[in-house]
Amino acid sequence: xxxxxxxxxxxxxxxxxxxxxxxxxxxxxxxxxxxxxxxxxxxxxxxxxxxxxxxxxxxxxxxxxxxxxxxxxxxxxxxxxxxxxxxxxxxxxxxxxxxxxxxxxxxxxxxxxxxxxxxxxxxxxxxxxxxxxxxxxxxxxxxxxxxxxxxxxxxxxxxxxxxxxxxxxxxxxxxxxxxxxxxxxxxxxxxxxxxxxxxxxxxxxxxxx
Amino acid sequence: xxxxxxxxxxxxxxxxxxxxxxxxxxxxxxxxxxxxxxxxxxxxxxxxxxxxxxxxxxxxxxxxxxxxxxxxxxxxxxxxxxxxxxxxxxxxxxxxxxxxxxxxxxxxxxxxxxxxxxxxxxxxxxxxxxxxxxxxxxxxxxxxxxxxxxxxxxxxxxxxxxxxxxxxxxxxxxxxxxxxxxxxxxxxxxxxxxxxxxxxxxxxxxxxxxxxxxxxxxxxxxxxxxxxxxxxxxxxxxxxxxxxxxxxxxxxxxxxxxxxxxxxxxxxxxxxxxxxxxxxxxxxxxxxxxxxxxxxxxxxxxxxxxxxxxxxxxxxxxxxxxxxxxxxxxxxxxxxxxxxxxxxxxxxxxxxxxxxxxxxxxxxxxxxxxxxxxxxxxxxxxxxxxxxxxxxxxxxxxxxxxxxxxxxxxxxxxxxxxxxxxxxxxxxxxxxxxxxxxxxxxxxxxxxxxxxxxxxxxxxxxxxxxxxxxxxxxxxxxxxxxxxxxxxxxxxxxxxxxxxxxxxxxxxxxxxxxxxxxxxxxxxxxxxxxxxxxxxxxxxxxxxxxxxxxxxxxxxxxxxxxxxxxxxxxxxxxxxxxxxxxxxxxxxxxxxxxxxxxxxxxxxxxxxxxxxxxxxxxxxxxxxxxxxxxxxxxxxxxxxxxxxxxxxxxxxxxxxxxxxxxxxxxxxxxxxxxxxxxxxxxxxxxxxxxxxxxxxxxxxxxxxxxxxxxxxx
Ligand code: FES
Ligand code: FES
Numbered sequence: 001x002x003x004x005x006x007x008x009x010x011x012x013x014x015x016x017x018x019x020x021x022x023x024x025x026x027x028x029x030x031x032x033x034x035x036x037x038x039x040x041x042x043x044x045x046x047x048x049x050x051x052x053x054x055x056x057x058x059x060x061x062x063x064x065x066x067x068x069x070x071x072x073x074x075x076x077x078x079x080x081x082x083x084x085x086x087x088x089x090x091x092x093x094x095x096x097x098x099x100x101x102x103x104x105x106x107x108x109x110x111x112x113x114x115x116x117x118x119x120x121x122x123x124x125x126x127x128x129x130x131x132x133x134x135x136x137x138x139x140x141x142x143x144x145x146x147x148x149x150x151x152x153x154x155x156x157x158x159x160x161x162x163x164x165x166x167x168x169x170x171x172x173x174x175x176x177x178x179x180x181x182x183x184x185x186x187x188x189x190x191x192x193x194x195x196x197x198x199x200x201x202x203x204x205x206x207x208x209x
Numbered sequence: 210x211x212x213x214x215x216x217x218x219x220x221x222x223x224x225x226x227x228x229x230x231x232x233x234x235x236x237x238x239x240x241x242x243x244x245x246x247x248x249x250x251x252x253x254x255x256x257x258x259x260x261x262x263x264x265x266x267x268x269x270x271x272x273x274x275x276x277x278x279x280x281x282x283x284x285x286x287x288x289x290x291x292x293x294x295x296x297x298x299x300x301x302x303x304x305x306x307x308x309x310x311x312x313x314x315x316x317x318x319x320x321x322x323x324x325x326x327x328x329x330x331x332x333x334x335x336x337x338x339x340x341x342x343x344x345x346x347x348x349x350x351x352x353x354x355x356x357x358x359x360x361x362x363x364x365x366x367x368x369x370x371x372x373x374x375x376x377x378x379x380x381x382x383x384x385x386x387x388x389x390x391x392x393x394x395x396x397x398x399x400x401x402x403x404x405x406x407x408x409x410x411x412x413x414x415x416x417x418x419x420x421x422x423x424x425x426x427x428x429x430x431x432x433x434x435x436x437x438x439x440x441x442x443x444x445x446x447x448x449x450x451x452x453x454x455x456x457x458x459x460x461x462x463x464x465x466x467x468x469x470x471x472x473x474x475x476x477x478x479x480x481x482x483x484x485x486x487x488x489x490x491x492x493x494x495x496x497x498x499x500x501x502x503x504x505x506x507x508x509x510x511x512x513x514x515x516x517x518x519x520x521x522x523x524x525x526x527x528x529x530x531x532x533x534x535x536x537x538x539x540x541x542x543x544x545x546x547x548x549x550x551x552x553x554x555x556x557x558x559x560x561x562x563x564x565x566x567x568x569x570x571x572x573x574x575x576x577x578x579x580x581x582x583x584x585x586x587x588x589x590x591x592x593x594x595x596x597x598x599x600x601x602x603x604x605x606x607x608x609x610x611x612x613x614x615x616x617x618x619x620x621x622x623x624x625x626x627x628x629x630x631x632x633x634x635x636x637x638x639x640x641x642x643x644x645x646x647x648x649x650x651x652x653x654x655x656x657x658x659x660x661x662x663x664x665x666x667x668x669x670x671x672x673x674x675x676x677x678x679x680x681x682x683x684x685x686x687x688x689x690x691x692x693x694x695x696x697x698x699x700x701x702x703x704x705x706x707x708x709x710x711x712x713x714x715x716x717x718x719x720x721x722x723x724x725x726x727x728x729x730x731x732x733x734x735x736x737x738x739x740x741x742x743x744x745x746x747x748x749x750x751x752x753x754x755x756x757x758x759x760x761x762x763x764x765x766x767x768x769x770x771x772x773x774x775x776x777x778x779x780x781x782x783x784x785x786x787x788x789x790x791x792x793x794x795x796x797x798x799x800x801x802x803x804x805x806x807x808x809x810x811x812x813x814x815x816x817x818x819x820x821x822x823x824x825x826x827x828x829x830x831x832x833x834x835x836x837x838x839x840x841x842x843x844x845x846x847x848x849x850x851x852x853x854x855x856x857x858x859x860x861x862x863x864x865x866x867x868x869x870x871x872x873x874x875x876x877x878x879x880x881x882x883x884x885x886x887x888x889x890x891x892x893x894x895x896x897x898x899x900x901x902x903x904x905x906x907x908x909x910x911x912x913x914x915x916x917x918x919x920x921x922x
Contacts, residue, residue, distance in 0.1 A: 148810055
């Protein structure tokens, strides 16, 4: 059960056979899984029986300590969304592919759907809600508005947190670096055109901050 | 009789301006609450159990093990014994529980016995579908046989575009609470004013009992109109759990398996013509499937509808796979891909630039002038004439190519009602049972109302996303912008007229000689005779002015506020690696007309988004079925591929905003811009490779196979 909760996104397992999908005992019935996965799925059921039962943990979210009761298999994303009403991070693929659940844990950009809540204990967690006080906009959020880098907006919080982590590492990126740096996130509405301009503007704003 | 027509283009202060999306800050701060974010007090979580078999009969179902799990509040059988399942992923049972994890365990604990029946899930090879094929008749115009006999040149090609899914990032689902005398329903929907009635029907309740609210939604693209079986089951689970709110959203695998697809379309196409590029004959034998219901024929030949001699045969194929739903411009992307591919191959055959062949044949279309201008504009933007080279002349390992796709759409406004209220304190609110599905509808309605009342954007509060507001049509078929803009305009004109009647006597000017401008009421031609908006509103007494406006599709064209008939062209430049088969986008250009453009900035976003969707469909998107298990092999976002930032190349969007187009009124945009891109990219690749890759998406495997075929030929 030992695992690191600090895996940078680009090193996360890129497949549905991930450790987390085993742990989480995905609700998907066998109906849509390949034969190989079905076997893993059965194993997962076994795992669940061993692991059920809630434990109380304390999470350090946006500088505040929050107590929450979760089963060990609950992801950080689900703990936030389902138990703490922090719904900025979205659950889209639930398998570490799309980035809609992006948050920053111990200074590293992670997919919240691929970190267990119990593994995040004692680590500072930053979510979109903590980026700016209510009623104010972080320069990245502002730049996304200015360049219309959002349509339905469901991918937006994830992209903004990914941008935050990216600009923390690379404060003056080129467009090519932006493409690469944000390639762990997906948008279905197709907002990439405005997004590139938004990230460039945000970088400038933060620098001049 | 009130005058509703749009103010002249040059006099508009807000409409036609690049105004930032009003709900942008809510979305980009993560504070916008989507239906999937509705954590109501006492919330329960529901999970579906779905069929692992593509075709089966349910023999027995035992829910007792699920009921026995602590924390489970209700279990419902959806497909009882005897039910025939027609596709994998079909809803069999649903469970609600106090946590999502418990609900998942419980769904898994249900024991279902199936009698497995034979299934068919693949239609690519028509020879293998057997009795699942149903001929849908032959259409003949002119004398195609003679046209082909007499032709100077002809081609015959195979083309295919597979089933793709909507893959909305917010999955389908809702939060729902069945209270004593009403049902609170928070669905992720494109149809705020009709989805409540739909749920009521499924539950056999009066429509008045369902209260719908959806302020934000995470994408629909045509797949989110109905309340859906899972919506009704969530409501019943709520009832059986004492009315506690229940949240049921599909997990990603189920979403990609049953929540809607765009039908496939395959065709063998022959084109006949002259050496100068004139097309004289068309023959197509096509087949398509969008699941158990088969799949109709796309409008072939597309746009070039008047090719004089035509023969079309179509076959529908019924599959045991998740059913089709409207997908941004139903049947048009497929039609554009098939038609523009065949035309481009005809051009290659006679050694002509396809750009010239498209131009040459524009008289076979219904809007030759518009397309001509758009093609010229597109060619200028992508620098076509300088860059184009015949595929047969290209050499080297890395080759570039150019391609064209073309689009047409209706886009007239849907039925829409709007109420605009001016309060005595000068505040204004607009209520409309519409929805903002990411298209900036909220912003555009505000622009129209504020423009009409001579107020700034900030003075108008738009309320939508709730079925207690006046009914407005679902957002489908690019009908929303025309509908809501027209009803809002009329409501605002009507309310303003009432206000002017109240202030006219005091100002000593007849009401029809007054106008609203710059937050003032002013005598026409006498700017000194004026009062502020606030002062004017104080004159109305204690009762607010509240007026309705209606867009009625049958009379809309006559009134001139909105109309139909959008045209667009897309051009693409791609780069191919002849060794690896990888196709990379260099640039995609769109030239798009949609009449009067309310907000060019958000319109451009929508077009750019459509180009990206085209990149996905042309290069990576495909629902892959497995005939052995009958299941979707790539029901996840790792293997159901969408484009990321590095994949889209340069996007150039040119909105065709001219006085001439503007004078037609508003036309919808969402569909027309999502049509021609796949064709453009596929044609660009064919030009670069010097050989047609028959099927999209253009995976390296398909590209290399096409190159190998040519070598072996
Ligand atoms: S929801 Fe976590 S990466 Fe997609
Ligand atoms: S804005 Fe809709 S998914 Fe990105």
